[in-house]
Amino acid sequence: MNEKKLSYPGFLWKILGAATDGSVRFYLWMTVLTAIAVVGASAWAYQVRDGMALTGMSDHVSWGLYIANFTFGVGLAAGAVMMVIPAYLYDDEEMHEVVIVGELLAIASILVCILFVTVDLGRPDRFWHLIPGIGRFNWPISMLSWDIIVLSGYLLINLHITGYLLYTRYRGQKPNSSWYVPFVFLSVVWAISIHSVTAFLYSGLGGRPFWNSALLAPRFIVTAFVTGPAFVIVLLQLIRRLTRAKIPDGPIQTLTRVLKITILANLFMFASEAFTALYSGGSHAAALRYSLVGLHGSTILVPWVWTALGCNVVSALLLLFVRPEARWLNLACGLSFLGVWIEKGMGLIIPGFIPSTLHEIVEYAPSLTEWRISAGIWAVGLLVLTVGIKVVLAVLDGRLDATADHS
Amino acid sequence: MERRVALKVVGATLGASAFAAAMKPLAEWAETLTAEQFLQKHFKELEPEELARVLERIEEDARAKYGRTDVTVRADAPMEGVEFGYALNLSVCIGCRKCAEACHRENNHDRASDNSYIRVLEMDQGSLDLEHGNAHYDHPVPAPGKFYMPIQCQQCRNAPCVKVCPVQATWQEEDGIVVVDYDWCIGCRYCEAACPYHARRFNWQAPTIPADELNPDQGYLSNRVRPQGVMEKCTFCLHRTRRGQVPACLEACPTGARVFGNLRDPNSDIRWVLANKRVFVLKEELGTKPRFYYYFDG
Numbered sequence: 003m004n005e006k007k008l009s010y011p012g013f014l015w016k017i018l019g020a021a022t023d024g025s026v027r028f029y030l031w032m033t034v035l036t037a038i039a040v041v042g043a044s045a046w047a048y049q050v051r052d053g054m055a056l057t058g059m060s061d062h063v064s065w066g067l068y069i070a071n072f073t074f075g076v077g078l079a080a081g082a083v084m085m086v087i088p089a090y091l092y093d094d095e096e097m098h099e100v101v102i103v104g105e106l107l108a109i110a111s112i113l114v115c116i117l118f119v120t121v122d123l124g125r126p127d128r129f130w131h132l133i134p135g136i137g138r139f140n141w142p143i144s145m146l147s148w149d150i151i152v153l154s155g156y157l158l159i160n161l162h163i164t165g166y167l168l169y170t171r172y173r174g175q176k177p178n179s180s181w182y183v184p185f186v187f188l189s190v191v192w193a194i195s196i197h198s199v200t201a202f203l204y205s206g207l208g209g210r211p212f213w214n215s216a217l218l219a220p221r222f223i224v225t226a227f228v229t230g231p232a233f234v235i236v237l238l239q240l241i242r243r244l245t246r247a248k249i250p251d252g253p254i255q256t257l258t259r260v261l262k263i264t265i266l267a268n269l270f271m272f273a274s275e276a277f278t279a280l281y282s283g284g285s286h287a288a289a290l291r292y293s294l295v296g297l298h299g300s301t302i303l304v305p306w307v308w309t310a311l312g313c314n315v316v317s318a319l320l321l322l323f324v325r326p327e328a329r330w331l332n333l334a335c336g337l338s339f340l341g342v343w344i345e346k347g348m349g350l351i352i353p354g355f356i357p358s359t360l361h362e363i364v365e366y367a368p369s370l371t372e373w374r375i376s377a378g379i380w381a382v383g384l385l386v387l388t389v390g391i392k393v394v395l396a397v398l399d400g401r402l403d404a405t406a407d408h409s
Numbered sequence: 410m411e412r413r414v415a416l417k418v419v420g421a422t423l424g425a426s427a428f429a430a431a432m433k434p435l436a437e438w439a440e441t442l443t444a445e446q447f448l449q450k451h452f453k454e455l456e457p458e459e460l461a462r463v464l465e466r467i468e469e470d471a472r473a474k475y476g477r478t479d480v481t482v483r484a485d486a487p488m489e490g491v492e493f494g495y496a497l498n499l500s501v502c503i504g505c506r507k508c509a510e511a512c513h514r515e516n517n518h519d520r521a522s523d524n525s526y527i528r529v530l531e532m533d534q535g536s537l538d539l540e541h542g543n544a545h546y547d548h549p550v551p552a553p554g555k556f557y558m559p560i561q562c563q564q565c566r567n568a569p570c571v572k573v574c575p576v577q578a579t580w581q582e583e584d585g586i587v588v589v590d591y592d593w594c595i596g597c598r599y600c601e602a603a604c605p606y607h608a609r610r611f612n613w614q615a616p617t618i619p620a621d622e623l624n625p626d627q628g629y630l631s632n633r634v635r636p637q638g639v640m641e642k643c644t645f646c647l648h649r650t651r652r653g654q655v656p657a658c659l660e661a662c663p664t665g666a667r668v669f670g671n672l673r674d675p676n677s678d679i680r681w682v683l684a685n686k687r688v689f690v691l692k693e694e695l696g697t698k699p700r701f702y703y704y705f706d707g
Contacts (some may be wrong), residue, residue, distance in 0.1 A: 021444065022417050023413070029420075036424050036427075037427075038432045039428075040424075040427045040428055042433075043428060043431045043432060044430075044432070044434075046435075047431060047432050047434040047435035047438075048434045050435055050436065050438055051434040051437055051438035052614065053612070053613055053614030053615060053637045053638060054596075054611070054614075054638065055613035055614040055615050057613075061609075061610050061611060061640040062607075062612060064598045064601040064602060065598060065602060075570070093505070110674050119597075121599055122597065122598075123595050123638075124594075124595070124596020124597075124598070124612070124637070124638025124639060125468050125595050125596045125636075126595075126597075126612065127439075127442060127447060128576075128593070128595045129593075129595065131451075131576040131578070131595055132575060132576055132595065136579075137576055138451050138454075138575060138577040138593070139576065140575050140577045143572050144572065144573050144574060144575045144599070145573065145574035146573065146597065146599055147575045150575070157413045165657070175600060204600075205574075206570065206573075207602060207603050208452075208568065208605065208696070208697075209569060209603060209605025209606075209692070209695060210602065210605075210694040225530070228415060247424075255516065261557055285538075285539075285540050286431075288540065307580070310507055317565060355602070357540070358607055359541060359604065359605050359606060359607045360528060360530065360539055360542065360544065360606070360607045361539045361541075362607075364508065387458060392687035
């Protein structure tokens with residue numbers, strides 16, 4: 003065997019090649035994503051220079067689209083574990099073949115989350131104050147310090163698992179299970195932790211009755227298991243259609259069954275929260291009333307929240323009562339994905355601030371800067387995901403194979 | 410194959426240069442920061458001579474920026490045996506908002522946003538429900554059937570804002586004042602979400618203050634002009650109170666509704682109020698244990 007060809011730098015070089023090879027359609031896709039990312043980067047550069055007054059946020063609604071997307075992204079990353087559980091805990095062979103797609107989704111989503119937190123900082127130049135040892139990391143008191151630990155841990159675990167599996171496959175070796183299976187099981191527990199800790203960020207605040215609910219963390223987990231499967235179901239079909247990769251039906255059916263349950267569980271939890279708040283009444287219900295019907299004539303969120311509810315209900319009905327044809331399934335996935343995205347942002351983060359702690363009503367709508375930056379970050383996430391999938395497919399179908407290179 | 414590689418290189422170059430062009434405002438902003446500022450340590454980690462240098466630099470910057478040679482920036486330490494407390498007589502307050510105005514000037518607040526650490530709520534007689542308060546009243550005061558409730562930082566003993574800060578940029582001093590190191594805060598605004606009293610403010614852009622209105626008597630942890638992108642809050646005017654003066658809001662109050670003093674001094678006015686008046690704190694059920702008290706006469 004030629005050791006030089008097996009080297010790690012050689013592997014990386016091959017990966018770079020595989021990641022950037024493709025059809026005209028691929029280049030077009032990558033160009034559009036890059037363009038959106040550049041627009042976002044530019045908007046962020048102005049925001050840092052001129053201040054966050056360029057956003058729609060205020061001292062009353064001090065978190066907005068960025069933190070909403072961050073929260074949603076954590077759910078997406080955690081939701082990917084819904085592939086890992088069947089594959090490794092229930093030895094679902096077919097799921098095992100595609101589980102790496104879930105891990106790639108986790109990596110891309112965490113990256114998106116980190117970017118959303120970064121653009122939300124008023125002083126990104128002081129990011130180093132968060133680094134344990136150099137800065138003054140307020141661990142274990144601040145939930146945000148926990149969040150930083152669990153998110154970076156989750157990123158590293160998933161990078162290790164995918165990196166190790168790809169590298170061994172590339173070298174034509176059988177992966178040594180003791181090098182990655184423990185990490186896979188760790189990633190299952192870890193996935194639950196990232197979204198629980200993210201929920202604790204909000205539910206731990208006694209001054210915000212809308213968030214101060216013990217149901218928040220379970221609900222975050224359930225919605226994570228809506229968006230993760232919904233995204234992967236569509237993604238697997240896209241991979242099947244656009245590449246030569248063989249995607250079995252089993253995983254799609256498994257994920258559809260998961261989605262059917264989690265989407266109903268989420269609606270049940272929403273109903274449970276709504277009942278508790280509205281029946282007992284008082285100020286605890288003010289934020290919910292504001293988002294459902296408006297308060298004192300302020301109604302910006304109302305259409306958003308009903309759209310989210312509508313999406314979730316229609317999606318649940320489609321999954322329950324319509325035969326699982328691909329287009330209906332994809333519509334159901336799209337609707338539930340959109341529904342949870344709105345629910346996490348306009349339905350959860352924003353009404354937490356309205357009415358304010360002194361019961362003032364100051365409304366919020368994202369500015370153009372916020373939309374640009376947010377779109378740019380999602381574009382970066384899709385870029386990373388696309389490149390990741392290309393590399394994985396190249397390795398898995400044997401186009402990237404160290405042992406075959408010189409045969 | 411050769412052609413494909415060449416195209417990839419061209420594509421990557423175009424992408425990279427578009428990105429570099431997009432980031433230009435960031436480079437302009439970075440030029441306004443010095444390495445010294447970037448590397449400055451946390452307030453509590455500064456050695457005395459380092460702190461002296463930092464204060465001198467902030468002073469020089471302010472003098473140059475506002476053309477005022479009288480600017481001084483100090484870092485008075487908490488006084489031994491002192492824990493500040495504040496009480497407000499709701500029977501006497503007429504809602505004139507002189508306190509909010511005095512805060513605005515004293516603390517070098519941004520003029521454009523008309524910022525102040527004090528919000529005054531107009532409330533209906535017969536209810537303490539903040540939900541029915543109104544901070545935007547615009548008519549002669551006191552209005553019939555109303556009473557007035559100024560709200561500012563409660564200097565909580567169990568402060569949610571301090572707990573949530575991921576970088577310890579905000580903490581409670583020995584005299585009970587919750588302060589912010591404006592040069593350490595990363596601007597994540599978690600404290601602003603955590604505060605139950607809407608006591609914290611963010612610098613959404615660099616504050617603007619006319620040079621002739623600048624208060625030159627400044628404290629590092631209190632009223633010096635804040636940088637863009639960081640949190641700020643009421644400090645009971647510690648640059649004054651740590652030198653034996655009263656807070657600006659008390660000095661401005663025309664009705665004597667405000668009582669300020671040392672909670673550890675049994676002979677202080679504040680202790681007399683706590684002992685002799687029916688006193689309550691805001692949102693007691695949250696367990697924040699405020700050092701700011703309200704009471705009614707009679």
